[in-house]
Structures are given as structure tokens and as C-alpha cells.
Amino acid sequence: MALLFDEDYLKLKERGLSFDEREQQRFFLFTNYRLPEGMYAIPTCDVLVEIPPNYNQAGNDMFWTHPRLHRADGKSIPQVLDLGGGDNRMYDGREFSRWSRHWDPSGKGAWRPGKDDIVSIYRRVEWALSHPDCQ
Secondary structure, X not given: OOOOOHHHHHHXXXXXXXXXXXXXXXXXXXXXXXXXXXXXXXXXXXXXXXXXXXXXXXXXXXXXXXXXXXXXXXXOOOOEOOOOOOOOEEEOOEEEEEEEOOOOOOOOOOOOOOOOOHHHHHHHHHHHHHOOOOO
């Protein structure tokens, strides 16, 4: 059984987003995610999200990156676990570092049950990686 709805896969294809998934672990991976230019020490990473069993009724608070990201300006990134962190995830033998981001349930980032989808999750990741100082 797929993690997402058929419409989600169509939206991913329309946007040219590459991905992989592991149904048993409920892991969805955005592959070769292009990071904001000049913000990080590397240009791309892989981003893992966990898809809840009640998708699309519930959104996500966290995502994980491989490799562990470091800012180009040397500043630390709050709420990101280093390798060996207690809530990191393993995927194909690679350790993904957790980013904990909490979306304001009453604000712009609120999840809209039955309306939001994988593109909404992608936009949350995109926002967080563009604003690494926000928590």
C-alpha cells in the first residue's frame, strides 16, 4: 500500500520532485533537495519525513536531513540533532539528522485536515530550510 494518495504522486511528478519511500517504516524521502543558494555548506541534501497513518488528517512537526546540514556562515542551527542524536533516523544505512520545527496551529502554518497534502509538507520543509534560525 502506498504512503500517499494518487493525487499526491501526480503533484510530485508535475513539480519534477524526485523521491523514494519505505512503506513499512512510513518514511518518505525527497531526494536531491536543492538548498537555498549560499546558505549551507553544500548545495543539496536528502530530506526524510514520516507520513502518519492518518495522512492527510495530520501534518508533520519534524523532518530529517542527510547529511547533517551546516550553515555556510558557520552559525549553528537550533533544534537540529548532530550525528548520533537520540531521535535521528536511519535510511539505507545513512543517518538522517532531525530538524524539530513546530508549526503554529492557529497561524499560516496550520495543517488543514483533508485539504493539505504532500506539497504542503514540501512547503513546510522548504520554509524551514530557508529560515534555519526559526524553531
